[in-house]
Amino acid sequence: xxxxxxxxxxxxxxxxxxxxxxxxxxxxxxxxxxxxxxxxxxxxxxxxxxxxxxxxxxxxxxxxxxxxxxxxxxxxxxxxxxxxxxxxxxxxxxxxxxxxxxxxxxxxxxxxxxxxxxxxxxxxxxxxxxxxxxxxxxxxxxxxxxxxxxxxxxxxxxxxxxxxxxxxxxxxxxxxxxxxxxxxxxxxx
Numbered sequence: 001x002x003x004x005x006x007x008x009x010x011x012x013x014x015x016x017x018x019x020x021x022x023x024x025x026x027x028x029x030x031x032x033x034x035x036x037x038x039x040x041x042x043x044x045x046x047x048x049x050x051x052x053x054x055x056x057x058x059x060x061x062x063x064x065x066x067x068x069x070x071x072x073x074x075x076x077x078x079x080x081x082x083x084x085x086x087x088x089x090x091x092x093x094x095x096x097x098x099x100x101x102x103x104x105x106x107x108x109x110x111x112x113x114x115x116x117x118x119x120x121x122x123x124x125x126x127x128x129x130x131x132x133x134x135x136x137x138x139x140x141x142x143x144x145x146x147x148x149x150x151x152x153x154x155x156x157x158x159x160x161x162x163x164x165x166x167x168x169x170x171x172x173x174x175x176x177x178x179x180x181x182x183x184x185x186x187x188x189x
Contacts, residue, residue: 050078052164052174054087054140056155056181063147063185068099071145071155071181073125075107076137080174081167084128085140086113088161093121095153095185099144103127107138114141133167150187156180 057072075085085108098116101123108127116123125141157178164175 049166049168049172049174050080051176052077052080052082053177053179054085054157054162054164054175055179058181059183063183064188065147065149065185068144068146071143073123073140073143074137075140075164077135077164077174079135081133081135082164082174083131083133083167084126084163084165084171086126086161086163086165087124087140088158089123089125089155090158091121091123091145091155092153093118095148095151096121096155096183097146097148098123099146101144102142103140104142105139106141107134107136108140116143128165131167147183147185150185152182152184154180154182 052075054073054075057070057074059069059071061067061069063069073087073089075082097118101114101116103111103114106127107129109129111125111127113124113126123141123143127140157180159178162175162178163173165171166174
């Protein structure tokens with residue numbers, strides 16, 4: 001005679017239980033389903049959102065040491081309404097420095113954090129706006145940066161600290177791929 005499997009033991013044990021215990025088992029199963037249902041529904045709602053992107057504008061001119069050049073951090077929603085952006089941008093402070101930072105043309109109304117640190121090489125931004133949110137392509141912040149030395153460098157988003165949140169009542173992050181901006185600083189001859 002073979003040993004019954006775990007499922008067979010559960011079924012056999014379930015069949016031997018009085019009706020009151022069966023009702024308790026079904027009650028526990030019902031509670032578990034009710035607890036899991038909101039998470040499943042939220043996951044389905046998040047999968048219906050169109051992905052957006054956060055990105056850097058490209059400098060239009062050749063960058064040389066000492067040159068101040070503009071960079072924009074921009075967001076594109078692809079039809080999904082958003083109401084918040086939070087990001088930490090990193091750059092090499094030996095190669096670049098932020099000279100100024102402006103939000104005049106941004107879609108954001110409120111800025112919780114809008115700062116830069118040229119010692120650490122970090123730009124920190126957290127901003128948003130009330131309901132109904134924003135849809136489209138817009139500036140988050142405009143930066144004027146100065147190139148310090150010739151060579152190659154990058155400006156990049158910190159993956160763990162960058163979110164573009166949908167105005168969907170759950171704050172689902174619609175951005176998953178974060179680009180880097182490679183820069184070449186050319187020495188004048």
